[in-house]
Amino acid sequence: MKKKLKVSKILWSIEIASVFLTSCLFVSCNSKKEKKAELATLIFSNSSSSAYTPLYNISVADGLTEKDGLKPKIELIDDSMGPLQTGKIDGRINNLTKPLIAGGNGADIYIFVGTMGGGHIVYANKKIADKVRDPKNWKGYKVGLAIQVTSQLVLNSFLKEAYGYTNDDIDFKYLDSDPVAIGACSKGEVDITSVYYSQRELAESQGLVEIAELVDYSPDYACCRQSANGKSFRKNRPLYVAWSKGLIEAWKIYNNDENRTIEIIQEITHQDEEWIRNHIYDAKGTAHITFNPDPYYNGVLKQYRISVDQGYINKEHPRPLEEYFDISVYADALKEVIAEHPGDQFYKDMWVYFVAHNDKYPGFAEKYPETL
Missing domain, CATH: 3.40.190.10 (Periplasmic binding protein-like II)
Incomplete structure (x- = not known):
């Protein structure tokens, strides 16, 4: 009788342990699901004609922003400023002139990072x-x-x-x-x-x-920049830093891993390798296009001034460019990437490029050192 009781206790203990282990696994799995579900989202738009732009595609495909809590969503929608200004989307990936002129005339938006230049x-x-x-x-x-x-x-x-x-x-x-x-x-x-x-x-x-x-x-002129809805940009600044970090890391992949880049763009465009190389790696064929994510304030400043000169931006009371052109988000993102990869010269060189292309920003020298 005592043996049966002892066996029953053992079986009962095993059953309790099994239930406890199962509960732990269940909680653990749910925690992982909840953690994944907790990733914040920013919605960006792009035009279908430039859907093959490599950096954001690399970033999204390789989940480069997820470690910083961001799961971006890309929508191919019309090219108007309406969705951005009304907050239906958080950011625009393409175009410079429209947000440049809209912001100069008072629209609550920010230009903060680059998409492409040249072309x-x-x-x-x-x-x-x-x-x-x-x-x-x-x-x-x-x-x-x-x-x-x-x-x-x-x-x-x-x-x-x-x-x-x-x-x-x-x-x-x-x-x-x-x-x-x-x-x-x-x-x-x-x-x-x-x-x-x-x-x-x-x-x-x-x-x-x-x-x-x-x-x-005009060597290395600025073309498409990325712009953000003003309210979203102020509220979700860390997410825009995360987004910029993804673009910075994608820039390195683009420059150092052509096979991976082509593989990702093939999934987006369903084009063959030759087509992709012709559109993103052939300097002569693309009129020396570049996809550097640097905001390039200096280059945009030239276009801002001519927009004022020609009356696209109110000549009497032009809104200063620095009020709606933010270089700090990109700078913080690049600093974080450099800190995470302290021995990586590629990212350090990006900081040198940042200094050379943004040093006309008011107060730049006081805020940003020449080297990190």
């Missing part, structure tokens, strides 16, 4: 191509550009800085799109145009002659 080609009508290869000879000619796009602001800024040319010296015609500008140039309605590299085939099929890449006139 535009300058073409001329074949009859006058040789005469205008040097832009100092552009006086008296007609330049046709899609309105309020990067190439318009960069060209205007360059011609004013380099030669003092204004709209009184060059007849600027503003058109609806790059294809319309190409058509106008081929017909002789304008003499010169600058369009995105993806329009190369169309431009050449209509007889236009490439006279330069826009980087020949």
Whole structure:
């Protein structure tokens, strides 16, 4: 009888232990699920035409921001500013001119990190191509550009800085799109145009002659930046730092692991390797496009000033660029990445680049050392 009682106690103990272990495992699994579910979300938009932009795709695919508590969501939506300004999305990945002008006129948004730079080609009508290869000879000619796009602001800024040319010296015609500008140039309605590299085939099929890449006139100019809804940016600043960290780490992957980058972009675009290389790694084919995530305040400042000069931003009371252009989020993100990888020269070089490209920001020298 005592043996049976002893066996029963043992069995009872084993059963209790089993229930306890199962409960622990259940709680542990649920905790992991809850922890995963607790990741915060930021919603970013991008246009379908630039869905292959590599850095954010690498960051999302490799979960680079999840260690810092962020699970970003990307939506391909229309190119208007409405969703950003109304808070339906937290940020925009593409475009500079629209948020630059909207912010300058009082919209509650912030520009805070880069998406791409470069990527535009300058073409001329074949009859006058040789005469205008040097832009100092552009006086008296007609330049046709899609309105309020990067190439318009960069060209205007360059011609004013380099030669003092204004709209009184060059007849600027503003058109609806790059294809319309190409058509106008081929017909002789304008003499010169600058369009995105993806329009190369169309431009050449209509007889236009490439006279330069826009980087020949304005090296390393800023193109698409990322912008954020003002309320979200102020409320969720650590999440935007996490997002920026992901882009910084993705920049290293892009530069050092082409196979991984191509694999990720293939999943997004369903294009072959040659197509992907042509669009993100072929410097000449893309008119020297770059995907550096640096905010590049200095380059955007040039475009801001010409926007004020041409009246896109209120000339009487222009909102200062530094009020809605934030370099601190990127700086904090890069500092964190460098601290997490203290021996990595790649990230230290990114800080050197940051200093060189943002040192015109008011109070920069007092806040940011030349080296870390």
